[in-house]
Amino acid sequence: MASMLKLASMFRRQICMRRAAQRYFTRSFVTSSELQAQAHSPKPGDKVVIGMSGGVDSSVSAMLLANQDYDLSAVYMRNWDTRDESGTDKGCEWEKDWEDVQLVCKKLGLPCELIDLSKEYWTRVFEPSLRQWEVGVSPNPDVWCNREIKFGALLERLPINASSNQATWFATGHYASKGWSTSHETQYSRPKLLRPRDKNKDQTYFLSAISESGLRRALFPLANSTKPEVRELAKKYGLSTAERPDSVGICFVGERTRFGGFLSEYITPKPGPIVNKLTGEVIGEHEGLWNFTIGQNARVAGMKEKMFVVKKDAEKNAILVVPGSKHESLFSTVLNVPEFTWIWKDSPPHGIDSPEGATLELAHRYRMSPVKCVVRRYQDSPESQGSSMSLKIECQSPQQAVTPGQVAALWDGDWCLGSGIIESTS
Numbered sequence: 001m002a003s004m005l006k007l008a009s010m011f012r013r014q015i016c017m018r019r020a021a022q023r024y025f026t027r028s029f030v031t032s033s034e035l036q037a038q039a040h041s042p043k044p045g046d047k048v049v050i051g052m053s054g055g056v057d058s059s060v061s062a063m064l065l066a067n068q069d070y071d072l073s074a075v076y077m078r079n080w081d082t083r084d085e086s087g088t089d090k091g092c093e094w095e096k097d098w099e100d101v102q103l104v105c106k107k108l109g110l111p112c113e114l115i116d117l118s119k120e121y122w123t124r125v126f127e128p129s130l131r132q133w134e135v136g137v138s139p140n141p142d143v144w145c146n147r148e149i150k151f152g153a154l155l156e157r158l159p160i161n162a163s164s165n166q167a168t169w170f171a172t173g174h175y176a177s178k179g180w181s182t183s184h185e186t187q188y189s190r191p192k193l194l195r196p197r198d199k200n201k202d203q204t205y206f207l208s209a210i211s212e213s214g215l216r217r218a219l220f221p222l223a224n225s226t227k228p229e230v231r232e233l234a235k236k237y238g239l240s241t242a243e244r245p246d247s248v249g250i251c252f253v254g255e256r257t258r259f260g261g262f263l264s265e266y267i268t269p270k271p272g273p274i275v276n277k278l279t280g281e282v283i284g285e286h287e288g289l290w291n292f293t294i295g296q297n298a299r300v301a302g303m304k305e306k307m308f309v310v311k312k313d314a315e316k317n318a319i320l321v322v323p324g325s326k327h328e329s330l331f332s333t334v335l336n337v338p339e340f341t342w343i344w345k346d347s348p349p350h351g352i353d354s355p356e357g358a359t360l361e362l363a364h365r366y367r368m369s370p371v372k373c374v375v376r377r378y379q380d381s382p383e384s385q386g387s388s389m390s391l392k393i394e395c396q397s398p399q400q401a402v403t404p405g406q407v408a409a410l411w412d413g414d415w416c417l418g419s420g421i422i423e424s425t426s
């Protein structure tokens, strides 16, 4: 019975995805010269679009912007289709979100629009992530979702303001801030992605891969607000989303209590051995490398000690484990990031080519306290210069459970400089 349900669910999803692939629409694209003309902040009457998720953060952001004299509208992006084939729409998270967006927009008197980006999400975020999970790498779809979807596919569709010939501003409820750096010689200004006031909610890690041109048009109305203040404001102004819990789960796919189970609808099980790295002994079996992350308790039955995942060997399809969560092989000091992208692509920090390197701050997962590190460029091929580069990141202290596939982001103080995918550690 369980396998029949699973088959039915797989079939449903495939149809949903095929349907999504059939949807296609285009709007005006923005050229680089139009972006260069962008001012530091919107003027009265400028066109501003707020991305609304149905959550409290974007609702309050919309309210803060609605109090300004902008030409404001809202957009809800549907990026995942969970519609039931029978047409009952049961368990359809996006519809509830869209209803909430419409309720808040009605209250604020804002026009709102639903845009279907499920095809783009599937091809630009989910499918590449699936290929990574399959080979045992742990990707971070939320980072790619910001780059490819919110500050990618959506921005490409936002119209040019005909009267001012300015690109539309794009606001989100991210906890992040923005500043500008102006060259004395050319007077040309470049946008800086900065940490927000609420350091507990700081989302610059998730935004670390967006492009400079996307950042140029971004507005973060919650830059100076804390989460408790945001909830208070939502209550005070009677926004229907005031009490909505914070979103969890991967971007747009929604909440998934059993993430491994969810993935197994897309990836064929591939059983393999669980091996004690110290003895070489096979001590168990797994259903697929994607069910484990580095540093996780592998829950191997019949072992006296808890065994923790230290490596996923894609070639042998094996999970390597060690006893105890504090085993030395679970720690690493050096991270190799072969395609690091600086938000200012042509302007990497000073020192990365010197023997001393550049001293910066690293986060290799969301919400970790940033760690001091020394960053050096290595094995750079000429063609990769100017867009991405190979970095060796040496941490001041050993880091537990650094996971290949995860994003390593770098800051200079509060300034987020960019990010890249961790390939290996030592």
Ligand SMILES: Nc1ncnc2c1ncn2[C@@H]1O[C@H](COP(=O)(O)OP(=O)(O)OP(=O)(O)O)[C@@H](O)[C@H]1O
Pocket: 050, 051, 052, 053, 054, 055, 056, 057, 058, 059, 075, 076, 077, 078, 079, 150, 171, 172, 173, 174, 175, 246, 247, 251, 252
């Ligand atoms: N489906 C969506 N459509 C449009 N914009 C979205 C959507 N999902 C997220 N966003 C934008 O990205 C921001 C950050 O999204 P995230 O998923 O991290 O939610 P969050 O921090 O819990 O915010 P919120 O409370 O608004 O859901 C949102 O505040 C919103 O501006």
